[in-house]
Amino acid sequence: MPTLKDVARASGVSVMTVSNVVNGRPRVSEATRRRVLAAVDELGYQVNLTARSLRAGRSGTIALSIPRADHPYFGELAAAAADAMRPSGRHLVVEQTGASREGELSALSQARLQMYDGVLLSVVGLQDAEVARLQSDLPLVLLGEKPMPTRLDHVILGNVEGARLATAYLIERGARRIAIAGGTVDPTDQGMVGMRTAGWRAAHVAAGLAVDDRLVLPPAHFEMAESRERVRAAVAGGLQLDGVFAVTDQVAIGVMAGLRDCGLRIPEDVQVVGFDDLAVSAHLWPGLTTVDPRKDLVVTEALRLLERRMSGVEAEAEHQVMPVRLKVRGTTL
Amino acid sequence: MPTLKDVARASGVSVMTVSNVVNGRPRVSEATRRRVLAAVDELGYQVNLTARSLRAGRSGTIALSIPRADHPYFGELAAAAADAMRPSGRHLVVEQTGASREGELSALSQARLQMYDGVLLSVVGLQDAEVARLQSDLPLVLLGEKPMPTRLDHVILGNVEGARLATAYLIERGARRIAIAGGTVDPTDQGMVGMRTAGWRAAHVAAGLAVDDRLVLPPAHFEMAESRERVRAAVAGGLQLDGVFAVTDQVAIGVMAGLRDCGLRIPEDVQVVGFDDLAVSAHLWPGLTTVDPRKDLVVTEALRLLERRMSGVEAEAEHQVMPVRLKVRGTTL
DNA sequence: GTGAAAGCGCTAACAC
DNA sequence: GTGTTAGCGCTTTCAC
Numbered sequence: 001m002p003t004l005k006d007v008a009r010a011s012g013v014s015v016m017t018v019s020n021v022v023n024g025r026p027r028v029s030e031a032t033r034r035r036v037l038a039a040v041d042e043l044g045y046q047v048n049l050t051a052r053s054l055r056a057g058r059s060g061t062i063a064l065s066i067p068r069a070d071h072p073y074f075g076e077l078a079a080a081a082a083d084a085m086r087p088s089g090r091h092l093v094v095e096q097t098g099a100s101r102e103g104e105l106s107a108l109s110q111a112r113l114q115m116y117d118g119v120l121l122s123v124v125g126l127q128d129a130e131v132a133r134l135q136s137d138l139p140l141v142l143l144g145e146k147p148m149p150t151r152l153d154h155v156i157l158g159n160v161e162g163a164r165l166a167t168a169y170l171i172e173r174g175a176r177r178i179a180i181a182g183g184t185v186d187p188t189d190q191g192m193v194g195m196r197t198a199g200w201r202a203a204h205v206a207a208g209l210a211v212d213d214r215l216v217l218p219p220a221h222f223e224m225a226e227s228r229e230r231v232r233a234a235v236a237g238g239l240q241l242d243g244v245f246a247v248t249d250q251v252a253i254g255v256m257a258g259l260r261d262c263g264l265r266i267p268e269d270v271q272v273v274g275f276d277d278l279a280v281s282a283h284l285w286p287g288l289t290t291v292d293p294r295k296d297l298v299v300t301e302a303l304r305l306l307e308r309r310m311s312g313v314e315a316e317a318e319h320q321v322m323p324v325r326l327k328v329r330g331t332t333l
Numbered sequence: 334m335p336t337l338k339d340v341a342r343a344s345g346v347s348v349m350t351v352s353n354v355v356n357g358r359p360r361v362s363e364a365t366r367r368r369v370l371a372a373v374d375e376l377g378y379q380v381n382l383t384a385r386s387l388r389a390g391r392s393g394t395i396a397l398s399i400p401r402a403d404h405p406y407f408g409e410l411a412a413a414a415a416d417a418m419r420p421s422g423r424h425l426v427v428e429q430t431g432a433s434r435e436g437e438l439s440a441l442s443q444a445r446l447q448m449y450d451g452v453l454l455s456v457v458g459l460q461d462a463e464v465a466r467l468q469s470d471l472p473l474v475l476l477g478e479k480p481m482p483t484r485l486d487h488v489i490l491g492n493v494e495g496a497r498l499a500t501a502y503l504i505e506r507g508a509r510r511i512a513i514a515g516g517t518v519d520p521t522d523q524g525m526v527g528m529r530t531a532g533w534r535a536a537h538v539a540a541g542l543a544v545d546d547r548l549v550l551p552p553a554h555f556e557m558a559e560s561r562e563r564v565r566a567a568v569a570g571g572l573q574l575d576g577v578f579a580v581t582d583q584v585a586i587g588v589m590a591g592l593r594d595c596g597l598r599i600p601e602d603v604q605v606v607g608f609d610d611l612a613v614s615a616h617l618w619p620g621l622t623t624v625d626p627r628k629d630l631v632v633t634e635a636l637r638l639l640e641r642r643m644s645g646v647e648a649e650a651e652h653q654v655m656p657v658r659l660k661v662r663g664t665t666l
Numbered sequence: 667g668t669g670a671a672a673g674c675g676c677t678a679a680c681a682c
Numbered sequence: 683g684t685g686t687t688a689g690c691g692c693t694t695t696c697a698c
Binding site: 001044046047048049050051053054059063068069070071072074075076078079080082083086091092093094095096098107109110111112114115135137224225228253254256257260279280282283284285 | 334377379380381382383384386387392396401402403404405407408409411412413415416419424425426427428429431440442443444445447448468557558561586587589590593612613615616617618620
């Protein structure tokens, strides 16, 4: 690979002048510029970004760290982030942590993060305290449905509100036995499952309805397949239900399959609402009514916070709860 | 951030010794090692990967470049690549090109690619000739369903064979009017659509069936929504069909919705087969019969070829056509 | 407008 | 075992 030096020699100027031309800095005579550009072309010079980063201290690259790209919510988030970043001229790379604590710890080794100008970190496995230990002078914005260290910027969905909206809508449409697929009976759960279960509860309370803990179907790790099986087992076990709030669309897809395995019709026998508004959800049959987490807003807000940190602002950390909205489709009456 | 020099000063040794300790090289006395490690801990030293890359000429990182992470096929491919790479100790980052020629050209600027030890490049928009122009001394393996420059390693799916399998199965199950959703009537199309259409044709020919070009429904850019609309329009326009081979699962999902919009039952009235075996396809209702492109094999093979290039082998480029298999589920009789 | 010098943080090569 | 030297390719600073 030719270097600045090679180009400088070929065009009879100093490396500094080549650098100035290559970076489009002013104060270079037209003649010199042309000569240098010709040499660049001739030699096929390409800037070495590693050297530039080392010297300039900036890489022009932002990282988005997600558990897995095959989890559609995160795949869609990554695409939204790339779209939102395109106009800024910055470059985005996606890191996958593998959805495990160890994966997150290794993908997020300080050393690696140093290579980026800023990091959007979607936390799943790490504990609050482990996140807090992350080095403080790296521009970092957290994404994730759990409590995070106060000291760090954090963008979180309206989990409770979304679940409440979804459940209230089921109640409004006449459902009275509303299961929560992927919920928890543990009132101390502070994570995504806990918050969405809290919304489900809140909607019942607001409507003056009793909450039946038998309607709480625990979370499933292999989301679609396991959720399907759980619902099938619950119905086979005699559980009466006329509505399901699924904590994610993936769970909802499993739930829909499970209900149909039992010969139940959607929405006539059981109405279903999900959470995530995946692209595929609109094209299921019937279309899935779901909570739209406004991935576009999440990403825009996260990037705003990140830009602020990257520009060196020392302001107090912000913890933003993003608005959500219900998208009504065919799985509700 | 503390540097090697800081650690060296703090522990009273030279930077080289610190480097040796940090990199676990032999020939360091136990006492020194302990002293250095203590200083590393105390100062919170983290290696600067940018400097290491510049000096060592390797970054330990491989890039996978895909059009968009929200396209499930590519999201799943990215996750498979991360899984396959984990044992190797190398690091994977995902770049999104935005599915456009310009996006690919910019994401794939030589400069950026230089930063990686190797690149898996999933080509969509670029022309054969543009790919050929990529610098030749970068370890690079191409993925993608179109012809590629002979000089470069390339892993491609069994597109024709998969489409043939899918269509032959529909014929075997009694379908006689089999549309191809997302196909083309252009016999010169060398890309994914052309190859999969060729397989659809071949199955008809092999079975002694006539091919009716009215059954070719052209590709849809907004895959699910537009495919749904196309099928709906075709059926409304009086097209008779009892089977659909969709060129991708995303198209198949749109097709299923479109058929149902028309009051047709799947598989009783119309059987459907897709291509991609997306995770969601197994949990549609009924489950989608589809061609499994063996993403695991694709990724393993691509990494094998890449490792070979990275180890400096100068062998002839390989063009591997990966085997596919049919996964039979509920959308066929 | 252009250039010389210094150095970002690290490691390869070799001397001791 | 440990230290010294040199330099990866670039940009910052400042002199001319």
